Amino acid sequence: MDFSILGQYVKCKLPGVPVWLAGIGMINMRRVTKSLLLAQIMFRNPPEFLDRLEAAVTSRLEKRIGRQFQYPAISATETIAKVRELFQGEVNLDEVEKLESDVVKRMQLLEGIAPFTTAHHADFSLARLCYILCRFLRPDIVVETGVAYGVTTAFILKALESNGKGNLHSVDLPPLGKNADKFVGYLVPEELKDRWVLHRGVSKRVFPELLPQLKKVDIFVHDSLHTYWNIRRELQLVTPYLSRPAIVIADDIQSNLAFQEWVLRTSPTTWWTFKEKDKDSVAGLAVFL
Template structure:
C-alpha cells in the first residue's frame, strides 16, 4: 500500500467526530421510523445490462466479466476473511459492502478501465478489495480511499483488513472525513486528468452525500461513473439526475450469495457522465 495520509489537526478531528455522531444518529432515526423509498428502481440484472449497453464492447460482456477468476477469488477471500475475524471484529458487520455492490464496483472498474478511482468509506475494505482486484485485472489504475476511523477499540488495525497484500500496491488510504480530505485530493488529481470512477459509501446523510457529489461530478471525466450505496436513505442521489447523466439508475434487489451473514436487501445508485468514445475492450 502507498503511504497512508492522515489529517491530524485536532480541532478539525473534533468536528469530524461531531459530524460522524450526528450522522450515525440520523441513520439510527431512519432505521427506527423507516422512510418511503424515494426513487423508482430496477433489479441488479437489469442495471448490469444497461451498463453493458452503454459501456460494454458486445453482448455477453457482463456475463464474461462477472465470471472472471479474479472476481471469484476475491469473493472467496473476503467471505473467508470476514468469517475468520468475527470473534475480534470491532466494526458492525453491516458496514461491509454487500455482494451486489461489490460486484458492481468490479464490473464498472473493468468496463471503464480507469486510471483513477476514488472512494469514500472503507471499514473492512470490501469494496476496496473488489476495486483493486479489477484494477489488477486491467493492469493499470490506482485507488484512493478516504475513511474516518470510527471511535472503536481496534478499529484502526482492522481498517482495510479485507484487502490482500498482493493488491495494495495500487492503493492509497487517506484517513479523515471526506469533507476535509476530498477537496484537496480532487485538486491534486485534476492535474492528472481527473477521476474515472467514484464510489460513495461513507456517511449517508443528505448533506454529506450531496456535498461529495457536488465536489466529484465536475472532476469526473466524460464517461466516468458514480456509485453510491444506501441511496434510499434520502433524496441526495437525485441531485445527480438533474445533471443529465448518460445513465442514472437505482438498484433495489436482494443478495443471492452474500459475502457475510444471511442474504439481505440492497439499494444503491449508478450514474454515468456522458458517453465514452471507446467502449470496453478486454485486450486494450
C-alpha cells in the same frame, strides 16, 4: 453479531451470570469503549471529534425529520445486464468468484476480533458491479469514500490489477473501536495493495486537497456516511473532476433525496437505481459519456 456467543464467553469468565445478561453487558461494554475513545479524541484531535459529533448529530436528526425517498429500483442482476449492454462487452467473472471466496474466508477470521461492526460490509452485488465497471472503463483514477473492512476496495483493486493500470484513492474515517485503524481494509488481499492509497479522515476535509491533486476522477464510489448532507456534499465536490467517460456509484441512497437532486442538476447521459441482492439497500448509478 451473535451476542449469545459473546454472552457465553462472559459467562465462562463470570460464572452465575445468565447468557442474555452477559450479552447486554457486552453491548454496553462496546458503548463504554466508544465513549472513552471519543473522550480521548476530544483532547487529542479536536477537529476529528467535531467531525464525529457532526456525523452523529446529522444522522440522528435526519432519521427523525428527514424525508425517505422511494427510488424505482431494478435488481442488481438487471443492472449488470444494462451495463453489459451499455459497454457492449463481456467481463470474465472467474477471478471474482475466487476473490469473493477469499474475502468470505477473511470475514470469518474477523469474527471475535472485529473492533467495529461488520454490518458495514458492502453487499457482494455492489462489489461485483464495482469490479465490472472498472473492467469495462479501465480507469486511471478511482476514488471511493467509506472503506471499513474493505469489501468494495478489494473488488476495485482486483479489477485494476487485471487491467494492469489505475489507482484507487480511498477516503475513510474509521468507525470508533479499539485499534480500528489497523482493521481498515482488513479484507483486502495484501498483493492487491500496490495500487491503493488510503486517506484517513472525513471526505469533506480530504477532498478539497486530494481532488485538485488528482485533477480527474474516472469512477467515484460513495459508501461513507449516507446522510443527505454528506451524500450531497461528496457528489458536489467530485462533480467538477469527473472525466468523460465517468461513472458514479452511490450506495444506500434510499434515506434521502440527495442522489435524486444531484442527477437532476448534473444530467448524466444515463442513470438508474437498483436494489442490492442481500441487503435492504438501494444504490444509484450514473454514467457520463
